[in-house]
Amino acid sequence: MVSWRVAAAGGLLLILLVAQQASAQAAEKVISVSAVVQPNTKKKPPHQQPKIRKCTEAQKQDILHECRGYVTAGSHIILPDLHSACCDAARSVQNLDMDCIVDLLTSEERSRYNANRIKHLVVPEVPAVSDML
Secondary structure, eight states: OHHHHHHHHHHHHHHHHHHHHHHHHHHHHHHHHHHHHSSOOOOOOOOOOOOOOSSOOHHHHHHHHHHHHHTTTOOOOOOOOSSSSHHHHHHTSSGOOHHHHHHHHHHHHHHHBBBHHHHHHOOOOOOHHHHHH
């Protein structure tokens, strides 16, 4: 027969194995439940809002007409006078945002006009000479 000490040790070992198995199953449940409960930490793409334009089609047409000597593709560079209708048209665009004007160009206009020259129409408000006297 088995001594009481061996039987007690075997019983204790059996209890420890059962407890360990139960603990492992409980841990798996906690992990699976926490995976369901935890919020998604992946970054979501920012909300796509429609781009608010700071310029209008009319402003684009005004710039293309008034600045045609400067912005026409392939033409010689003729710098507009600071007090010209071209510079006035450019200054009428909110924040002098010529990128907005370029974004409005159609494919035909992109072939007719030089987008880089349009982007360089950023002319700050310059007082007239008579205002300086």
